[in-house]
Amino acid sequence: MRTTLLPALAASIALLLASCGGGSVDSQLDPTRIIVFGDGFADIGQAGGRYTINDGTVNNWTLTLAGEYGNALATSASGGLSYATGNARVNTLPDAAGSSGHPTVKQQVDTFLASGAPTDTDLVVLAAGTGDVIAEAQAYFSGSETQAQMLANLAQAGVDLGTQVRRLLAAGAEHIVVVGPYDLGKSAWAVQLDQASLLESASTQFNSQFLVSVADLGENVLYVDAAYYFNLVVASPTTYSLDNATGVVCTSVDSGAGIGTGISQVNSSLCTSDTLASGIDPSVYLFADRIYFTPVAQRLFGEYAYGRIRDRW
Template sequence: MTTTWLRRAVLTAVCASAALLAACGSSTIESQLTPTRFISFGDAFADLGQTGSRYTVNDGSVNNWTQQMAADFGVPMAAVVSGGFAYAQGNARITAKPDAAGSSATPTVQQQIDTFLAGNTIGASDVVVLAGGTADIIAEMAAVLAGTQTSAQMMANVQQAGRDLGAQIRRLTLVGGQHVVVAGVYNLSVTPWATRIGQGALLSDASSAFNQALLVSIVDLGNRVLYVDAAYYYNLVAASPTIYAINDATSVVCTSVDPGNGIGTGVNQVNSALCTPSTIAPGADYSKFMFADGVYMTPQAQRVFGDYAYNRVRARW
């Protein structure tokens, strides 16, 4: 009974937050869409190993939500470096540089799309996925902690990043994108990183501000765009993890400490891009944890969201 209620709650909340775009899809699972390709852009939340590893436990499984969603449709998905169309790269910001970790070499989401469109077109049965904003919030938070900007400036910049992602979504619909899936950012206040730095309230506000600015900027795009509410979904996982086969929603399970500023949250912090089954906390079963590092999810937490996104796509198209 509890599981059924929560599933209904998820759909209700997503319909409410997606109302700015279009009416929520029917509850039927009869889909007219048979995807040909999945194409993705974004930051670590959608990175399929563009630089050699993923931001999760690198165990060789289907361990990213975008890949899980594609697999549910029976469509393979891989990073560009592995011959696929997943351009998303860890620490990438929407339009700003340097990236969340301080590198100017990482292509922004806008540049990822530039690269794709320079040699490719979007087909009528392609699904385009965007998942950006996390790296922007991390970078803005770092500036606040360093004392180089105020929290008010951070909020303004985060809202602009949301609008910038909206502009890229609009751009993709103008060149033929008919099935554009947008995840937004999950609520970063529930992360171990937020707890460690004591900035849960600001990160909650920033996550919400980014998503709201994004939604308003794509209000008129109708049934070409589907907003999948990662913030609401992961709030449910954090609140009732056992429903999702997770026992620990607050701890970091990886031990792969990065001496550099690997994910932009400071030096000597765990970086899940370096995490494998051999770098797990002693005695821990990482399949029962929500967080691989202070920000990014384990394979299990990725897969359940991928399944959820799959069902949302089927309900819409």
Template sequence: MRRAVLLAACASAAVLSACGSSTIESALAPSRFVAFGDGLSDLGQAGSRYTVNDGTVNVWSQQVATSYGGTLVTQASGGTSYARGHARIVGTPDDVNGSTLTVAQQIDKFLASDKFGANDVVLLNGGLSDLLVSYNANSSNSASFAAAMTQAGTDLGTQVRRLVTAGAKYVVVSGLYDVSKSPWGVGTGQASMISNGVLKFNSALLLAINDLGANVLYIDAAYYYNLVIASPSSYSLSDSTNIACTSTDSGAGIGIGNGQVNSSL
């Protein structure tokens, strides 16, 4: 998944100047980057990242910032990356029954003490923790799961609109990747239901931000993830199906349950 997200990050960096009606003559020169989201964007708010912790630039939000010669560090370290693992969009508790700040609350925290500048770039993702919570609550009810995912997509779109209303001129928002193709998704035996939920989420998100194209760039994470799954060798991978890191979580871990492999998503 990380390779797919970094691929998406590179693509977003390449076309970001189109956002906000920039042209080649007026190329975007970001003054800073601000990030909100869940574990896919968490740069280590609690000390470690939800990926390999080797000091490399391996989180998509940081990759985008670096590609523009910028920096991005956690809010806990005095920076502007507010993203936290397990964060839901607006719902509580989080996917491990904790009190992680939601994406909406992360934005609240930023706006309470700061404001967006004319050349700030906002990077945003969400939905994975909502999917896990919704699946655990509706694993035997596909209609309820689909409805919950539709609402979650709408909720993320509402936060995008809120950012633009608050003055953000350049917003990059990532949709959900198709979690049904992950080892966890395959292992549930409910891949079709999960895939439909992802589709509902992304469709609702796009519908909610349909009129914000002048300021918002959407990353089709599902598309990039599917590319990696279909042709791993094209992205310097030899295997796109088996779990690489097989250690298990003693607790709830990433939200899929006790004793589960922590890289299944």
């Protein structure tokens, strides 16, 4: 019964976190800083390329969001306030690609709080869970853990993300946006492996448990539902001026672990305008690699997130 009821409860909490509070045109948030923590979905080039097509455009949704507010956003490695790092997990090492050298989301928050504190005029963004879903799914596929263990670990990761939200609130943040993993059951990875059901369950488990863990924080926390948004895109790509929601546009194969989905797979952080499949128009594709999105899809989600934030604050 608990497994059956949890997604419905989480959906109700998501609606609450997306709508409670509210603002008006006269009282909109105008953040002085945008601070970002997370994994590859939010990484704007912490260790090199971004997880999309590196074509010189605004190609990550957090950059779109910052631009809507007229703010600059740079990696923490270059002195900025975007700590998001590809393949990061919430509170577990190694990361999704097997590296222990990249900080978890908790460690990213540790680093930020060690140098200062958020204020009531900051917009704090946490975009995490994709790395955890990839790592746990791979552990299941390899036989090193059962499906029940995978789901239990993802439930804990969701709770751990809620813990980081509470830390930031306690430190002074008043406007926190959280984006969990989109439904990886809709990813090109799921299509190629024929594992849509399992990856959907994995993604839902993380998101559901996160939402339950922050159910009392609606005044200061906004959940922007990437799963809801990208499910709409996949269901009707032409509505979003896309033609292909299953194929991969990049050809940048990584001989190493790459994005965590296997050796010698396409890694969009290595993808440029010169490593695209021949004869393909990238502007009508959803996926750059088996997990991450093209620049046009990133920008669309950034605009969606900005609209949700403006509606809320």
